[in-house]
Amino acid sequence: MNPLVQYDTVIVGGGPAGLTAALALTRYRRRTLVVESPAPPRNAASRGVHGMIGLEGATPAEVRARAWGELDAYGLAERRHTVAEDVTPAGGGGFHVALEDGSTVRSRTVLLATGVIDVHPEGVEGFAECWGRTVIHCPFCLGWENADRTWGLIADDPDYAATAATAFRAWTADVTAIAPPGMARAAQTRQALRAAGSDLVEGKIVRLHHHDGELHTVEMADGARLKRQTLLWSPPQQQVPLVTRLTGTLGLALDEDGFITTGPDKQTSVPGLYAAGDLTTAWEQGAMNAAGAGASAADAIHFAHTR
Structure with missing residues (x-):
């Protein structure tokens, strides 16, 4: 892939927040790249998604497969099974997103939708x-x-x-x-x-x-x-390495509990960088809340591109 290929938005994370945002942006006719880690997702242990109308009991894998079937029908959203390693400002505006596969892409905006990491207790057998x-x-x-x-x-x-x-x-x-x-x-x-x-x-x-x-x-x-x-049992949670890195390199702001702070439009302290889903909240986590946040972020991103 051309390392300077241009997207309207790069979405980091292919869970409910990221995929909902991708669908909304697609319907806004925005060219979007979803970067999804090949590692098992955080909800891999779940036997079914609950609380999402029309998807009750569907496994996370089934939800993702259906989402990508819908996205592929539009033809504007792409996906890469790799890890986003860094996000840096690009000359003239926007961002460069460096990927673990060695490529770099450029986008006007970036949406972080990585979720968080549950830190399992050490030494507890079973x-x-x-x-x-x-x-x-x-x-x-x-x-x-x-x-x-x-x-x-x-x-x-x-x-x-x-x-x-x-x-x-x-x-x-x-x-x-x-x-x-x-x-x-x-x-x-x-x-x-x-x-x-x-x-x-x-x-x-x-x-x-x-x-x-x-x-x-x-x-x-x-x-x-x-x-x-x-x-x-609610174990401690921590941000993925990319988010931790961006707190140092871009000054991405976290709250006192370590979650990304955003405004009502889901924009972070870094202009053009948005966040949605579990990485922004300790108390409103879950597929339905994440999907709603992803939709809100997509709306805000679209209107930001019209200015």
């Missing part, structure tokens, strides 16, 4: 096998599939642990908070939870006993075991 099935990070995503089971809420904050008694009753009446040893106000939190019919267990989790991803027992470092069928 976590990976249960992740996205019976170890869930979001009750709104997989609460239905785990309803009427015994849950454990992984919490290192007493206020969050205290929500175990009431916050998840839509899905289960049996939630036990599991906290690391030495959590602040543990005794008071345990007392309050027990009064509400719940409990608090302290300990370092070292093993999840399961059958093909179906959790049945949580084992602690001291050998104690707790019978649980589902864990609500």
Whole structure:
């Protein structure tokens, strides 16, 4: 590919935000390149997408295949299975996007839609096998599939642990908070939870006993075991390497929790550089929210090109 081929927009990331933006920009008759990493996507462990009308239960792979079938019918969006390594200002405006395959493309605008990286806990045997099935990070995503089971809420904050008694009753009446040893106000939190019919267990989790991803027992470092069928566990998240790099080279601004800050038009602190989806928010993650953000970003990008 010609290293100076010109696009209206390069979209980095081929998930719900990126593909929705690509479809919207295509219908605006904008030439778009979607750069999608060949590595398994963050939602690869998911058995189905939920909450998106018309796509209920479709696997992430099925959603992507259908999206690209629709995009290919228009003929204006291209895709590259590689990694975007850098974004730099281009002389005369716009950006150069350097790709891992050795090529460079140019675009008037760039949309970051990479999602984030879930940092799985080290030394917890069985976590990976249960992740996205019976170890869930979001009750709104997989609460239905785990309803009427015994849950454990992984919490290192007493206020969050205290929500175990009431916050998840839509899905289960049996939630036990599991906290690391030495959590602040543990005794008071345990007392309050027990009064509400719940409990608090302290300990370092070292093993999840399961059958093909179906959790049945949580084992602690001291050998104690707790019978649980589902864990609500939200591990820390971090940005992909490209985003981290751009905070240094372009001054891309992040909030105090490490998520990209954007204006109402999804434009970042760098003019012409937009962001949409999970990389911008800790509390509004999910396929539907990401798709909506991608559509909003596409609208803003289109109108920016008309000025």
